[in-house]
Amino acid sequence: MDDIVKKIIAGDVRTVARLIRDIDDGIPEVREVLKKLYPYTGNAYVIGITGAPGVGKSTLVDQMVAHLRDQGKTVGVLAVDPTSPFSGGAILGDRVRMQRHSMDSGVFIRSMATRGHFGGLTQSTRSAIDVLDAMGKDYILVETVGVGQDEVDVVKSAHTTVIVVIPGMGDDIQAIKAGILEAGDIFVINKAEREGADKTLADLRLMLDMDQNKYREGKWKPPILKTEAVFDKGVVELLEEIEKHREYLKQTHGTLLPRRQKEKVSQELLDMVKSRLIEEVLGKLTETGEFDRAVDEIVEGQIDPYTACDNLVLPNIESNSSSKK
């Protein structure tokens, strides 16, 4: 155990890769390693990059990695994609493209799929961020496909969240989940050489202004940048904006970066407790066959689902629980 911890802190790539795979596979034993790694975390700067499929997130990430390496920074990349029939291809393409960094020991790249586990995507990604942080990476770039609640939760763990769109999304830009727009610190219109980039910029500005009036205290005004990631245009400017946001965070929150702030700690602990509860109790109910028997009884009309739920849950939680009847 302590051997694993030491190897990770020393940056041993194989050990890190194995641990992240174990996290992705939902192996419970990783928790003990994570506990020991935690004191070594808190140094990396975490950047979330999110947007719909096809907006060019991975090309952008690839260029960001190159520039950060030029500055002598070490970088970890987590590409998070809840594997789906429609996006499965993208992951493969991404990883091939990323190969230009594969011989560089200052870059560590991993994809996470995480499906079918009770804990879910958010939990695994946060743990993987902790691992890359403990490993000593200066920057951790977390790339997610921004469509669901899970992805919103993931980007909320980042220090700076970059939301990527492309021109021509026009009216449909409202289809971006509101929670994601609110979570954006910097907006990027990638493929800005395409027609309609200015219209998209204006639309986005309008939506953000509406949002800010209501929900922000007028502090950080999210900039909107145009990039052409394939031609490496605008990427340096994006990194500069990220540094500005980092400075802003430092000035407003002292040296405390978001994941150490009370609100984010509270959200992360809440998610962790939920996942854990489900894992422990549902794991048991599945193993013992109790869950399947209850399903059969409902299908056969012997019991209603509300009573079945009582019967499954109540005996498995401590009897001093408040609302137990």
Add this chain to the structure above:
Amino acid sequence: MDDIVKKIIAGDVRTVARLIRDIDDGIPEVREVLKKLYPYTGNAYVIGITGAPGVGKSTLVDQMVAHLRDQGKTVGVLAVDPTSPFSGGAILGDRVRMQRHSMDSGVFIRSMATRGHFGGLTQSTRSAIDVLDAMGKDYILVETVGVGQDEVDVVKSAHTTVIVVIPGMGDDIQAIKAGILEAGDIFVINKAEREGADKTLADLRLMLDMDQNKYREGKWKPPILKTEAVFDKGVVELLEEIEKHREYLKQTHGTLLPRRQKEKVSQELLDMVKSRLIEEVLGKLTETGEFDRAVDEIVEGQIDPYTACDNLVLPNIESNSSSKK
């Protein structure tokens, strides 16, 4: 209690409205009522209508209600929207539009917002469906904004799921969450008078064909219809397709409709057990202040979140739980 149950079965609008509000507010006592209502459920036909904001779902629902009423059917409508700053306005507009049915005792319309509760949207919506079902409605139309996992889960509870898009979504159609596409039984291109309707139809057909090859057994081939809901065009045809799908379900699954089928029962029970566990245990941890104390300790660096999670969860679940360390 039995009085409430009797009133609901008799279709008393005020009692139903109050119960649905209590469900939406997450009041635990509703469970006892739901248990007693359950034997009276299973008769309504549930239609899910989902799609991005602005595609005209509520106008479509409004027209569907009018036609179903012409056929002498009673209808319940649940408009489900996890309240967001960007869609808040839509709900209001919808409800105003729906007022043409407000004097018709054969129609019952309610919005559900459900936020901030542990149980979440899916759980409350399913319970509300049970209530409208027990109330005796022939059809229940559940309108959701189709962007997140919650909405996917909601439509999976419907017998027939209608997915609504508009022309010109073009390439961006892939931004529709894959899970939602897979859940679609019928696709509607609304506002079909707009340019690009045929292109959208072709794109959609292609995506569905790809999907079907892999994931369906070539049985129900989801039709794609064009509608112009504001002009009441195509709505009758949509209702005919829904009837065809209902016939298909009957033939392939006997008289068992989806929510009584094993797979759906299993999914619903799983969700219900998860919500309940979280509600019971997190409710207690919040009340006693244990959760907040743990957050403070993490922020102050006295404990790591993984250990804090152990300390919160393990004492609250029965000690014979399988993976307890």
